[in-house]
Structure formats: structure tokens, C-alpha cells
Amino acid sequence: MRKTIQGLALLGVLSFTTVFVPAQAANFSQLNAQAITLEDNKRTLTFDVNTTSANLPLGSSHYHAFNIPSGQYQVRLRSNIYKSVFAPTAYVLDASGNILATYGQDKVTHQPSGVISPDRLQLKFDVDSTTGAAVVVVATSQNQLNQTTEIEHPARQLAKARGNQPPDIPNLFIPHSQSGEVQLKLSKIETEVDNSAPVLVTSTTAAREASENKQAIVGASSVQPSAADATTSSATTVAATASASAVSTSAQVKQTALLPASEAMYNQAIKDAVNQQDHELALQLMLEASEHGSKTARATYLEALEQR
Known part of the structure; x- marks a missing residue:
């Protein structure tokens, strides 16, 4: 991830502007009350102007909160990269709304595109209800909004997919946004x-x-x-x-x-x-x-x- 935006004109995203949403100071006990229960341990989280926002410890952000099922789980948050990307941050709360753990930019990894998936950012961590973990809040941070993610230029990816010599063009630097989609998946650790x-x-x-x-x-x-x-x-x-x-x-x-x-x-x-x-x-x-x-x-x- 780098702070430069060199090469963004190639994707037509130089006009992209980060919008900072006004938000109320976070009341984490309220966040717990608003948390949803996942029916199948999967959910697509949409972050846009209609999503609730709050002043969280790492900055103002739209957010989603979900309840942690009983047991030990691996949480995976994946955000596909297109012309911008939502870089996830996660807060793990106990039943009283106290923050037990925070997973920010240092835990987010860039996964290069594969045969069936585009470039994406991924955040993975474990939670355990027996240690008091009750709710996960998914948001982004001010630091992440100031960053970009470097990806291989699509033209190079296309040439490789066709078996051709990739053109000599620079990589792209994709801006991080307050809007986007995050794929959430919980996997029970005992059954990995x-x-x-x-x-x-x-x-x-x-x-x-x-x-x-x-x-x-x-x-x-x-x-x-x-x-x-x-x-x-x-x-x-x-x-x-x-x-x-x-x-x-x-x-x-x-x-x-x-x-x-x-x-x-x-x-x-x-x-x-x-x-x-x-x-x-x-x-x-x-x-x-x-x-x-x-x-x-x-x-x-x-x-x-x-x-x-």
C-alpha cells in the first residue's frame, strides 16, 4: 500500500474524492444492541451513504456489527478491488461494549487476482465467545482512507491471461473509500x-x-x-x-x-x-x-x- 496515486488516470479515477461523513461519537453498548445475528455465517456488508456511521477509535466510518456465535471462529473479511476499495478494520467487543481487540491496517493483506477472483483486500482473525467476545464491528479507519493499494495493471493481467508478453506499463494505485462491499465469512475453527x-x-x-x-x-x-x-x-x-x-x-x-x-x-x-x-x-x-x-x-x- 502506498500514498501516491500515480497511474490512476489509466482507470479514470483521478476525480475520486473521499467524502467524510458526519457521525456521532460511538456508544459501544448501542453498537452491541444493533448487532445482527448471522443465519448462515456469511453476509455481504454494504457500506454507503445509507449505512449508519459513528466516530470510532480509529476514525469516523460507516459500520456494521454482528453477533459472534458460541464457540471459536475464524472471521474473514474480503473486499474486492475495482476503481476503489473499502479497507476493513474490525473491533471485537464484549457484552458490555468494551473493546477487546482491534484489527487494523497492519493486519490487512492484499490478495492478487486469481483465475476466479479479482484483486482484493483481506482481513482474517480469530474470535472466541468463551473469552468474552460477543460482537464484531466492521468499519474502516482514517489511516486507511489516506492510503492506496498497489495492483498490477489490468492490461498486464489481460496479456498474461491470453499468454502474451505483458506490456511495460506501471502498476496502479487504487484509492481507499468509505463506500464499498465486504464479504464476511465465519468458519468454526474446530471444523476448518x-x-x-x-x-x-x-x-x-x-x-x-x-x-x-x-x-x-x-x-x-x-x-x-x-x-x-x-x-x-x-x-x-x-x-x-x-x-x-x-x-x-x-x-x-x-x-x-x-x-x-x-x-x-x-x-x-x-x-x-x-x-x-x-x-x-x-x-x-x-x-x-x-x-x-x-x-x-x-x-x-x-x-x-x-x-x-
Whole structure:
């Protein structure tokens, strides 16, 4: 992370301005009362002008608060990087609203883009209800708002995805914002996955989680679309027409290539999703297309991001 904004003109974000929201001094007992209970230990947290804000110890910020389930959990906060990014800070509170721990910029890591995900900031830490931890407050900090995150230029990523020589252009420095989305996930520590074991995936969601855990994927070419993949007609059409029969051997699963018409429909659906800023769907389509043998889905996704 660096404070310079050199190269931002290439993404058209020089006009970006951080807006500091007026906020009341934090009453942490009230934050506890406002905390939500997660139904499935996952949630997309949206931070915008409609999100409650407060003067927190590390600066004024929009925030979300959630209750910690009984037991020991790993908390993962992930914020995808586009033209700006929300850099997460987390406060762990006890039942009386006292701060037990703070996880700020020094704990946030930059995760480079992969086959199925863009560049992102990630914050991971453990919580334990038996030690008094009751609530986690997710926000950002003034220090983080003054920073930028350096990423590889999308044109270089695109060239690599196509197997070409990357152009000699500088990296970009993405500003941190008070607005954005953070993907929250809680994983019970006693049931953390064995990353050395391969995973037989049965949905794009399972495949994505296996990839994030750096696990080998078995039977990826036989993955069927998850319910989330059918949220648009484009995704439904692509899934219905894709050719993805798997030929298994005792050692591996061999993929068949997509038909040209199916590949074209996948690529168009990816472009449409990016244009509509539905990045979750775009990533799902890219993963699904790659599972079915597409050689161009990732390049199409990166190119669509670059053009926005």
C-alpha cells in the first residue's frame, strides 16, 4: 500500500474524492444492541451513504456489527478491488461494549487476482465467545482512507491471461473509500478444512471456496450450476447450452472443450454482468465457463473490467 496515486488516470479515477461523513461519537453498548445475528455465517456488508456511521477509535466510518456465535471462529473479511476499495478494520467487543481487540491496517493483506477472483483486500482473525467476545464491528479507519493499494495493471493481467508478453506499463494505485462491499465469512475453527485433501465440488460456490483454500479440485468439469448462477436469463441460457461432459480416468478428470457457440454466450454473459456491475455473477460465470473448458473466459472478464 502506498500514498501516491500515480497511474490512476489509466482507470479514470483521478476525480475520486473521499467524502467524510458526519457521525456521532460511538456508544459501544448501542453498537452491541444493533448487532445482527448471522443465519448462515456469511453476509455481504454494504457500506454507503445509507449505512449508519459513528466516530470510532480509529476514525469516523460507516459500520456494521454482528453477533459472534458460541464457540471459536475464524472471521474473514474480503473486499474486492475495482476503481476503489473499502479497507476493513474490525473491533471485537464484549457484552458490555468494551473493546477487546482491534484489527487494523497492519493486519490487512492484499490478495492478487486469481483465475476466479479479482484483486482484493483481506482481513482474517480469530474470535472466541468463551473469552468474552460477543460482537464484531466492521468499519474502516482514517489511516486507511489516506492510503492506496498497489495492483498490477489490468492490461498486464489481460496479456498474461491470453499468454502474451505483458506490456511495460506501471502498476496502479487504487484509492481507499468509505463506500464499498465486504464479504464476511465465519468458519468454526474446530471444523476448518484440511487444505491438503482434494475436494469433489458439486457447485460453483464449492469450487470457489476450494480455490480460496488452495485445495485441489476433483471432478471440476462435472460441476453443475448453483442456484445463484440461474439468477439471470443469460446465466440460465449459458448453463443450458454448455457442453461439458467429463471423461474420468483413475488419476484425473479430462475436460472437453466448449463449443464455439457456448463459449461466445458465456463471454457475452460475463460482459453483461460486468456492465451491470454484478461482479459476483460475472465471477460465477467465469468460473463455470472455465470448468467447462473455456480458454477465454478469464481474459474476457479482465478485459470487461478494464473497459469500465
